[in-house]
Amino acid sequence: RMEKNYYVCTGCGMLCDDIEVEAEKNIVNKVYTACRVGVAHMKEGTDNAVFRVGDKPVDEATAVSEAVAILKNAKNPLIFGLGTSSNEAQKLAIELAKKTSATLDDPSSFRLGSLVEALLQNRFKTCTLDDVRNKADVTIYWGTNPSDSHPRHLSKHSYFPRGKEKQRGWEEERTAIAIDVRKSHTAKICGNYFFEIPPGGDAEFIDALIAALSGKLPKTSYNFPPKRILELANILKGAKFGVVFVGLGLVYSLENLEPLFRLMDALNEKANFHLIPMVGYSNTRGFNENLFEETGYVNSVKFEDGAVKHGPEYSIVESLKAKTVDAALIIGYDPFSSLPRSIAKNLLEIPVISLNPFETLTSRNAKVYINTAVGGVESGGTATRMDGVKVDFKPVVETKRLSDEAVLKKIMEAL
Ligand code: SF4
Numbered sequence: 001r002m003e004k005n006y007y008v009c010t011g012c013g014m015l016c017d018d019i020e021v022e023a024e025k026n027i028v029n030k031v032y033t034a035c036r037v038g039v040a041h042m043k044e045g046t047d048n049a050v051f052r053v054g055d056k057p058v059d060e061a062t063a064v065s066e067a068v069a070i071l072k073n074a075k076n077p078l079i080f081g082l083g084t085s086s087n088e089a090q091k092l093a094i095e096l097a098k099k100t101s102a103t104l105d106d107p108s109s110f111r112l113g114s115l116v117e118a119l120l121q122n123r124f125k126t127c128t129l130d131d132v133r134n135k136a137d138v139t140i141y142w143g144t145n146p147s148d149s150h151p152r153h154l155s156k157h158s159y160f161p162r163g164k165e166k167q168r169g170w171e172e173e174r175t176a177i178a179i180d181v182r183k184s185h186t187a188k189i190c191g192n193y194f195f196e197i198p199p200g201g202d203a204e205f206i207d208a209l210i211a212a213l214s215g216k217l218p219k220t221s222y223n224f225p226p227k228r229i230l231e232l233a234n235i236l237k238g239a240k241f242g243v244v245f246v247g248l249g250l251v252y253s254l255e256n257l258e259p260l261f262r263l264m265d266a267l268n269e270k271a272n273f274h275l276i277p278m279v280g281y282s283n284t285r286g287f288n289e290n291l292f293e294e295t296g297y298v299n300s301v302k303f304e305d306g307a308v309k310h311g312p313e314y315s316i317v318e319s320l321k322a323k324t325v326d327a328a329l330i331i332g333y334d335p336f337s338s339l340p341r342s343i344a345k346n347l348l349e350i351p352v353i354s355l356n357p358f359e360t361l362t363s364r365n366a367k368v369y370i371n372t373a374v375g376g377v378e379s380g381g382t383a384t385r386m387d388g389v390k391v392d393f394k395p396v397v398e399t400k401r402l403s404d405e406a407v408l409k410k411i412m413e414a415l
Pocket of ligand 1: 009010011012013014015016033034035036037038039150151152153
């Protein structure tokens with residue numbers, strides 16, 4: 001039987017909810033509306049379920065009880081990943097971390113976590129992507145290239161679409177500005193409103209822009225033409241509803257976020273500006289919010305005797321470097337492909353449990369591997385979009401594989 005329905009794509013933090021698919025016998029044949037990343041993602045399901053202890057294929061019960069034994073024996077296990085897990089799975093992981101006195105972290109500790117934490121502490125004004133579509137007249141993409149990382153960002157929400165108050169859409173009514181160290185695809189779309197700055201030049205550009213906003217001569221050590229910064233300031237001052245989309249390029253370039261906070265304050269003295277962090281994974285923002293609600297922190301925590309400790313020493317990078325963790329449960333992530341080899345290799349010295357829909361270097365080196373369902377394709381739940389909006393997603397096809405929520409529940413029950 002052919003099926004046609006609307007689904008949510010969990011291929012990136014946009015969680016597009018208008019996806020149509022055709023599926024037959026649990027295989028997705030056609031995907032409509034999604035971008036190329038989403039099409040590939042929606043076809044990722046398979047009906048195989050793999051459970052392994054060491055090199056040996058085992059059944060589900062053996063894999064789960066081996067995972068439980070590892071966590072029971074560990075004094076300080078690391079629980080890490082969860083960027084593509086549902087909110088329900090993330091909440092279970094937090095409970096599991098409490099129960100096992102674990103260190104709990106996610107990729108936001110070396111990505112946009114500090115910015116999301118500031119957002120949850122109300123350090124600046126933010127808004128939803130629906131607000132952007134309906135109201136925004138000026139958007140800035142700073143250190144981010146959504147055309148490649150969130151391919152439908154510009155078409156669905158921020159630049160091309162028509163919104164309630166933006167009937168004509170894109171360049172007739174919206175000004176899109178890119179500030180970056182290279183001419184990305186997004187920067188090309190922004191045409192004359194692309195401001196190319198040298199690597200590490202963001203803080204100075206911010207100061208120059210703040211000066212320009214109050215009518216002073218903007219100066220940078222790299223001699224960015226003051227006239228262009230003054231022109232930019234004039235556009236920003238006229239914004240009725242402005243949005244700054246901040247990516248890793250900007251956050252990595254700043255020593256701390258203070259210059260960005262100052263810029264948001266300066267922009268809001270003259271106009272109306274919001275900031276949205278360009279969160280990449282489908283539910284990293286959810287993890288940050290769920291942990292924040294529970295502990296007041298968005299990542300890098302250690303539970304101990306009913307208390308919670310927080311600091312960079314509890315991030316995956318620092319705890320592997322210092323070898324303070326003695327086991328690891330890695331959910332939906334492959335540290336071997338993302339962290340420097342010198343740090344990831346320390347995982348080889350401790351028992352690792354890998355929950356992942358895909359074979360990765362981490363799963364191949366794991367003591368226990370549980371091949372989980374692909375969220376949004378083979379399992380459902382709720383996730384938090386990059387702008388904080390909660391989205392329900394449902395499976396497109398059935399699978400024998402367990403969701404990571406189901407695996408975590410089994411581990412919790414057996415502990
Ligand atoms: Fe999926 Fe992201 Fe593409 Fe939307 S932009 S279809 S959520 S990958």
